[in-house]
Amino acid sequence: MVTLYVEQRFAKLLSDLLFDEERFIVAEMHPECVWGKLLLMNPTICIRYALTLLCVGALLTAAAQDEFAALVIEPLPGGSAVYDIDTGYTTLADGGVIRDRESDLSITGSFIRYQEDTFIQVSGAVADGPFGDLEAAQLYYDRVSETIRASDGVSFGTGNIAMSSQELFLYLSENIALAQGEVEGSMPPLSGQALVVDIDEQDALLVGPYSYQDGPVTLSSDSAGELLAFAWQQVGEEVDFEVRSVVPAELRTRLEPYIP
Amino acid sequence: MKAIFLSLLLISLGTAWAQTSPCEARAQGELDLRLEVQGYGVAFVGDLVFDSNADRAELFNGVCFVAGTGAGAEAAAWQIEAEQMVVENVSGAPSFVADGAMLTLGGWQIVTSRLRSDETGFVLTESSFINQNIQGRAASVRYDLETGDTLLGEVSAASPRYRVSGARAQLIGDSLIFEDALATTCMCEGDELYVVTAPNVSFDLVQERVVIRDGVLEIGNVDISLAEELELSEEALRDVEFPVVIEYIGDDPSTDGSREGTGLGIRVTSFRVAEGVSVEVGATGIDQAYPLSGILLLHVKRPNLRIDIGKAAEGFQANVAAEEALLPWLDIDFGVDTELWAAQDFLQQGYVGVTAHEQLNDLLPGDSFSVSSRGFLALSRQVIDGTDVRSPRLGNTLTLDYVFPDTPAGVFGVAAGAELIYYPSYRAAQYGVQFAPRWRYATGPFSANASYSLLLTNAASPFSESLDRLEDESEVNATATVLGPLTGIGLPTGSLDGQATANTRLDLLARRADDESLVKELTFGVSGFYATGTAVLRPSFEVEVASLLTGVYADADAFVSGDISFAVPAIEVGLRSRYDLEPATRGFDQLELRTSFPIVLPAVTLTPFIALDSARYLFGTDSAVIAGHGLEAAFKTCCGTVITAYRQSGGEFTTSFSVKLSE
Secondary structure: OOOOOOOHHHHHHHHHHHHHHOHHHHHHOOOOOHHHHHHHHOHHHHHHHHHHHHHHHHHHHHHHOOOOOOEEEEEOOOOOOEEEOOOOEEEEOOOEEEEEOOOOEEEEEOEEEEEOOOEEEEEEEEEEEOOEEEEEEEEEEEOOOOEEEEEEEEEEEEOOEEEEEEEEEEEOOOOEEEEEEEEEEEEOEEEEEEEEEEOOOOEEEEEOOEEEEEOOEEEEEOOOOOEEEEEEEEEOOEEEEEEEOOOOHHHHHHHHHHOO | OHHHHHHHHHHHHHHHOOOOOHHHHHHOOOOOEEEEEOOOEEEEEEEEEEEOOOOEEEEEEEEEEEEOOOOOOOOOOOEEEEOOEEEEOOOOOOEEEEEEEEEEEOOEEEEEEEEEEOOOEEEEEEEEEEEOOEEEEEEEEEEEOOOOOEEEEEEEEEOOOOEEEEEEEEEEOOEEEEEEEEEEOOOOOOOOOEEEEEEEEEEEOOOOEEEEEOOEEEEOOEEEEOOOEEEOOHHHHHOOEOOEEEEEEOOOHHHOOOOOOOEEEEEEEEEEEEOOEEEEEEEEOOOOOOOOEEEEEEEEEEOOEEEEEEEOOOOEEEEEEEEEEEEOOEEEEEEEEEEEOHHHOOEEEEEEEEEEEEEEEOOOOOOEEEEEEEEEEEEEEEEEOOEEEEEEEEEEEEEEEEEOOOEOOEEEEEEEEEEEEEEHHHOEEEEEEEEEEEEEEEEOOEEEEEEEEEEEEOOOOOOOOOOOOOOOEEEEEEEEEEEEEOOOOOOOOOEEEEEEEEEEEEEHHHHHOOOEOOEEEEEEEEEEEEEEOOEEEEEEEEEEOHHHHHOOEOOOOOEEEEEEEEEEOOEEEEEEEEEEOOHHHOEEEEEEEEEEOOEEOOOEEEEEEEEEEOHHHHHOOOOOEEEEEEEEEEEEEEOEEEEEEEEEEOOEEEEEEEEEOOO
């Protein structure tokens, strides 16, 4: 079994190489069954392929471990990475760690499938980055739109707020998060239908029906779509929250487009 | 200024909420922002800003703050409406401040310049309130969240017919209970023609009733004490007697008309000069046959002190009495008495006493028992028939009273007492033992009372009866009454009430003297009250037969009398006759025709009264005499129709002051 640590561009190079020299081999190559099949059909080709693969693998391994690589994907110890030449997807069935140096994003997952420059799909994801921390059963990183969609039970924390929701969208270029579906905040204690957070500006829009609690006081609205603006800032060791039912126009302009 | 401010506040709030008040808006589905505050309730608000750094929230664009969960079907104990409200200390123990707020408590709506909360409730300043027909103002209002008590300070309230103010008041249900209160029916600005002051006044807005306890009617500087509990109404004010007393006190024949304080007299009994201080002025012996005697008495009445000093009708008086509670069950009293006239045998004394008392209830279910004992030391002096009697008095009295639990046969009670006084100067001692059982029974229109009083004494006091001398007594009193509407008579119209009474008094000691009757009184009376429309017919009949039964002297002459009066509004005619049954004087001694009728003048309605007794004219040789006269004057004022009157009739002189509210 050959383990490939492949950066996308090298995987592409390998694919092109193999495709040019031996169309048949490339088309039939598959980690699950190819070896035995090739060995029976054409041992020579198989050996040549294996040697080629070993050479390229060694080359790619070195390249993948290049500390200047933009996207570094490491399987968990003992895990594997399988590149599907058909789809161009690479799958880390036993999970691994992804580091995106461009977005300063790190994702650990129990299952990872990705296509460089296109997407990263992670199960059992734990991610962190400039946006904060994120845990989700499912995570899909759309590298084209620079959007992360986390779903099936999401925990998200950024700055001084923390929450859970059914689904969360992270718009990495704007550094804005949209949590929706049973949004529950633990810091501050809140709940709502959706929450749009501007991570850089440290303000947010809570979408009703919602509730917001502070000590013995609980603010709530049963109206669907009702908006509650809140902002926070660190003051010494304390985090101060300011909550407004009247949404400032600038905030509305900035965040309302993200509300589903 | 405050009134103007509050009026403007009410107007502005009324204008602001003319369309929809915050809670009405809430009921219509607006104000769906909920702020639930533990320990208080739910505030429905238009908008909100909360700053955790300041720990402060501003609620605005309408606030409807209700107790409890705010569920629609729930009757909230309180409700606050305001255009905006500030919540301080949000994360700890929240407190609230709202300007121009309205607090609703049951049927009461209290509008205030500022509402704030404290540890236990809400405090309102400069408030006005309204409930049905009552509206008023209060310098402060305090609502206790735990007890629900609502206390108002410097409060005044008015309905269309009453005005009441007080140092303090409490809202209880739909009533305002005032303390240190002042009530009147005068609705005009400025000085009221009269007010009633009382330590406790209850203003019930549902019934529009004002009930006064221990009240004093003040007309100018004249004070008139009212009944212990009295409803400020036409009926109550109709019965008020003006504190002007015109009386005739006959002299003892032995003094030959020379005794002071006798003859025709006139007194103003309570002319207030300061709080708790009044002057009594007047004169007796106005008629020429008796010595003219002036009256000028100063009365001081404080909770633990009473002073009466000056020239009484009978002579010089200087009484000072003080008392103080030493313990809940122990009092001390002391004072001096100086009553320098014959009826009191020119009493002079100083005294000090200690009284122990205890009240025990439900020793048996429904019974009551009281016991008191007074020990005293006095230095007393009297001049009795020219003899100077003076001695210390050292004595003790014991009084017991027990009321048995109710029985089907009525309520039984018994009083018992003992007294022992020692007179060192005379080396004498007087004892007295008293036993007095009593019984009362009532069922439907029938009621009966019977009592017996036994007093046994050695009558050894050197002083007179006016001080402490006792006499043996063994007397029975019994009364039976049937009172109620008479039905089944088949009246074509109107209603008829009837009353029949039998009364007797037996002096069991009279057996000792041959010339005294065992039966002192034996009276039967029947009266009726027939009303139809505005006309009233009152017939009555009475007979006294004690002396006829025993043939010896009784306390009253035997007679039979009848009276009938007919009244329509403002006009009254009546006829009274009395027939003397005593053998020596048998015959009509009274045949009185009386009438009163109104004379309407622009500013006043005068109703003179005159009674003419023609018995002597018809059955004797004398001419008819005017047996009674009177005058009633009714003025329409902002206090209602004020009626003042005097009447001399049946040997009695009465004055009255009343207010008719319905006109």
